[in-house]
Amino acid sequence: MVNQLINNQACLNGVCLPQPSIDCWKCPVIKDRINVAELIFRRNIAITRRLREYIFKFSEILRRSYGEDYVFKIMDFCGTHEWTIVHFGIRSLVPNNVELVAGPGCPVCVTPSYYIEQAIKLALEGVVVYTYGDVFRLPALKPVNGAKSLAEAKALGADVRIVHSIVHAAIDAGKHGRDSLFVGIGFETVAPGYAEAVLKNLLPSNLKLMSLVKLTPPAAFYSLDILREKPNDYPVMGVIAPGHVSTIIGGKAWTPIVENYGIPVVVAGFEPNDVLMAIAEILRQLARNDIKVVIEYTRAVKWEGDVKAQSSIRTVFETVDSAWRGIGYIPKSGLALRPMFSKFDAFEYFGIKDLTPEEWRYDLPPGCKCAEVTLGKAKPTDCPLFMRECTPDHPVGPCMVSLEGACAVWARFGGGGLSMEIAKDLGLVM
Amino acid sequence: MCWAVPAVVLDIDEKNSLAYVDIGDGIPRPVVIGIANERINKGDLVMVHAGVIITKLDLEAINQFIEEKKExxxxxxxxxxxxxxKAVREVEEEFNKIFEIARRAREGEVKVVKEIW
Amino acid sequence: MKLEKYIRLAHGSGGVETSMILEELIFSKVEDSLKRVGNGIGIDFPDDAAAIPLPSGDYLIITMDAYTVNPPFFPGGNIGILAASGSINDVLMMGGKPIAMLDSIIVEEGFPIDDLSKIIDSFIDTLRREGVALIGGDFKVMPKGQLDKIVITTVGIGLAKKPIVDVPRVGDKIIVSDYVGDHGAVILAYQLGSDVSTELLEKSRLKSDVKPLTKLMLPLIEKYGDYIHAARDPTRGGLSMVLNDWAKASNAIIVVDESSIPVRPEVSFFAGMLGIDPLYLASEGVAVLAVDPKVADEIVAYMHSLGFVNARIIGEVRKSEKYSGYVLMRTVTGGFRILEPPRGDLVPRIC
Structure with missing residues (x-):
């Protein structure tokens, strides 16, 4: 099989993409069109100001009915929402009776140590390992042949290559033909990509997929259950649902939250004004007692999602009970390749035994509160290791590794706290 | 959870569910079409996550955003x-101002973008 | 802090890891009296170059840098221009007028002589245009596979009446001369571009900004030298590293306004795709200055007149009673976040 760049074309498993025919390389319209969304949803202070005004007004109305001290906890499941919130300083824009808490939406943080150990082992045995940057530095619980992460394995001579997509890995692996592993983390969002790559036979025969795909709704319901069991604290009063996962599974996937927990859900985009709009809508629903699932991210998300993507995922993968790092098994929360596609399966090809509920052991380092942080039970600053033993330079737990792990985000951007304190001290905010 | 960026579709290979997209840096990159191929046409604005097209951006839906804000x-x-x-009118005026700025910016006026950026 | 067992790439990426390993392995082992010459500047202070006091009262400015870039040819330049401009700029940022250079070239066996000659031609062209003498050097070849193509090390030498030692003062305005992150973006695009053919990569809108800043800095130093309290070119580690270094050196808070930092849309889109902040990407033809607020607007206008039309004020140095050493960013939405110094490798993320 010819797997190479023939005539400068991108080829995947012998299938070569023709050179794109569009002749307008420097087309200004491309930049323009991408800018429109940015114009309205990001760099638009007028809208930001107006949304803040709504949020403050609704929070005042709620303060009157719930009481002065009541804190409205709003949970964002998606790590990218948490990134938006911290990167743009959203916490400094909302009133003090609104608290934004991060949920379990970081695939890196929740990937069990076991699989990382297996990938390190294969890398050191000479298998080319393809990974997203996120997984690269993720520490396993214990070192494997001297390496605690894929980054360390690379320093020891292993061939670990960072890619930004499975297509990228497929093209690159096709060029050398050596045994290769793709560490396939992600959620429903990336799953249709893996599924299409399998269905259309785009992976070269030397590249095997280790499916570590996790499903979002089961984890969301699980963490809401856990939080309910914590009576001393204020309950989660609203959910900002992940916009990009919802492009695939649809807004409808979140109705169980409204039905079972009676709290508002807003499927939101990832620009700051999207998130502010979602917060405003959640507070509005609470104020009017009009609880439902609302799609704020209408430019990307449909109520039904993408039916074809859902079906290709079902064709290629089966839903399995899956282990979440530091948390344990959550029923029906992962995707494994169906047996008929076993020729793509890394577990099969490399003879990796999959983890079982009996074998799973608590896989966080002692003292690490990553699981609690992931479930929204604790803030990074509640962890005794945070910024003491565990720093971005020397991460102890997975939440400090992933750029979107709540601990890493808080460490880098000062969470909501430190940046606000400094701004106040300088008289930049009241 | 799922980092994604907008991109313009340059070319489509429907048989293999592949496409070339430009995320705005001028480099055509091959990606997998994760969703129904019928939804995607050349020139469309899509969202790309880890080399997978996960949705087509529907800019008409921005009107819906505006309607919701009016509501x-x-x-x-x-x-x-x-x-x-009066409150609704104010919101309308706000957006009209933005669209006006966007229009003038597209016609080549560089300075106006600064007004809201 | 305990040293790790093995060197990782991140140790050389110019961020926090680099500072730490240099401190551990080198700086901590040199006596203070040997960290500089007389009352000059040496490894006792993180700056662009060293300064040695001369009997005349002037200072000799010396800097050294090893240039290794993959690919050696990239849109906007090559490793030759980079090696010349980089050390010229370091001399300039220290307040010096570049006068001479030494180079050490190490090439991998099998490297095309045509390519090498192109690289050296651009290196010498750059020196010629800037009137900088090439006064010495070294040339070595290493066996195939023992070096990644080519490494060029240059020593830049200059003279300064008064070196610019980077200690911004409270009240100073922070100025950048141009769009930031251009060079870092194009290099990263090539390094991560194994899914795209070279031909397609060349169609990119990304272009390195590599250039000597003599035409900007010499007139500026001449006219406003006393008002410039810090000058740095944001190479490895990007604008973020410079601002964080300065926040620490000045014992204050640097407040910057995200919306006024110039980043080209294509750089911002590319960095966006990878989930990387463009403020961590290197520039090779940009100056960052901390200047007296009284003349800040005047300096910006003067920079415009010198052809640097994108120069602008992006922030200022503020005194806080309780905090110091942080860079505080007012985000485009009006919120606040702390701009951390770069850490680790710049790697793409999907989440």
Whole structure:
């Protein structure tokens, strides 16, 4: 099989993409069109100001009915929402009776140590390992042949290559033909990509997929259950649902939250004004007692999602009970390749035994509160290791590794706290 | 959870569910079409996550965003005892201003973008 | 802090890891009296170059840098221009007028002589245009596979009446001369571009900004030298590293306004795709200055007149009673976040 760049074309498993025919390389319209969304949803202070005004007004109305001290906890499941919130300083824009808490939406943080150990082992045995940057530095619980992460394995001579997509890995692996592993983390969002790559036979025969795909709704319901069991604290009063996962599974996937927990859900985009709009809508629903699932991210998300993507995922993968790092098994929360596609399966090809509920052991380092942080039970600053033993330079737990792990985000951007304190001290905010 | 960026579709290979997209840096990159191929046409604005097209951006839906904001303004005004129609007009004016700026920017006026950026 | 067992790439990426390993392995082992010459500047202070006091009262400015870039040819330049401009700029940022250079070239066996000659031609062209003498050097070849193509090390030498030692003062305005992150973006695009053919990569809108800043800095130093309290070119580690270094050196808070930092849309889109902040990407033809607020607007206008039309004020140095050493960013939405110094490798993320 010819797997190479023939005539400068991108080829995947012998299938070569023709050179794109569009002749307008420097087309200004491309930049323009991408800018429109940015114009309205990001760099638009007028809208930001107006949304803040709504949020403050609704929070005042709620303060009157719930009481002065009541804190409205709003949970964002998606790590990218948490990134938006911290990167743009959203916490400094909302009133003090609104608290934004991060949920379990970081695939890196929740990937069990076991699989990382297996990938390190294969890398050191000479298998080319393809990974997203996120997984690269993720520490396993214990070192494997001297390496605690894929980054360390690379320093020891292993061939670990960072890619930004499975297509990228497929093209690159096709060029050398050596045994290769793709560490396939992600959620429903990336799953249709893996599924299409399998269905259309785009992976070269030397590249095997280790499916570590996790499903979002089961984890969301699980963490809401856990939080309910914590009576001393204020309950989660609203959910900002992940916009990009919802492009695939649809807004409808979140109705169980409204039905079972009676709290508002807003499927939101990832620009700051999207998130502010979602917060405003959640507070509005609470104020009017009009609880439902609302799609704020209408430019990307449909109520039904993408039916074809859902079906290709079902064709290629089966839903399995899956282990979440530091948390344990959550029923029906992962995707494994169906047996008929076993020729793509890394577990099969490399003879990796999959983890079982009996074998799973608590896989966080002692003292690490990553699981609690992931479930929204604790803030990074509640962890005794945070910024003491565990720093971005020397991460102890997975939440400090992933750029979107709540601990890493808080460490880098000062969470909501430190940046606000400094701004106040300088008289930049009241 | 799922980092994604907007991109313009340059070319499509429907048989293999592949496409070339430009995320705005001028480099055509091959990606997998994760969703129904019929939804995607050359020139469309899509969202790309880890080399997978996960949705087509529907800019018409921005109108819906504006409608929702008007609704929000109306409701707040009613609750606060203000004039709801005036609140809605204010929101409309705000967006008209943005669209006007976007239009002038597209016609080549560089300075106007600064007004809201 | 305990040293790790093995060197990782991140140790050389110019961020926090680099500072730490240099401190551990080198700086901590040199006596203070040997960290500089007389009352000059040496490894006792993180700056662009060293300064040695001369009997005449002037200072000799010396800097050294090893240039290794993959690919050696990239849109906007090559490793030759980079090696010349980089050390010229370091001399300039220290307040010096570049006068001479030494180079050490190490090439991998099998490297095309045509390519090498192109690289050296651009290196010498750059020196010629800037009137900088090439006064010595070294040339070595290493066996195939023992070096990644080519490494060029240059020593830049200059003279300064008064070196610019980077200690911004409270009240100073922070100025950048141009769009930031251009060079870092194009290099990263090539390094991560194994899914795209070279031909397609060349169609990119990304282009390195590599250039000597003599035409900007010499007139500026001449006219406003006393008002410039810090000058740095944001190479490895990007604008973020410079601002964080300065926040620490000045014992204050640097407040910057995200919306006024110039980043080209294509750089911002590319960085966006990878989930990387463009403020961590290197520039090779940009100056960052901390200047007296009284003349800040005047300096910006003067920079515009010198052809640097994108120069602008992006922030200022503020005194806080309780905090110091942080860079505080007012985000485009009006919120606040702390701009951390770069850490680790710049790697793409999907989440």
């Amino acid at each position: 929000l303004a109306r409701e707040l005004a009613l609750m606060a005892g203000d004039d709801p129609e």
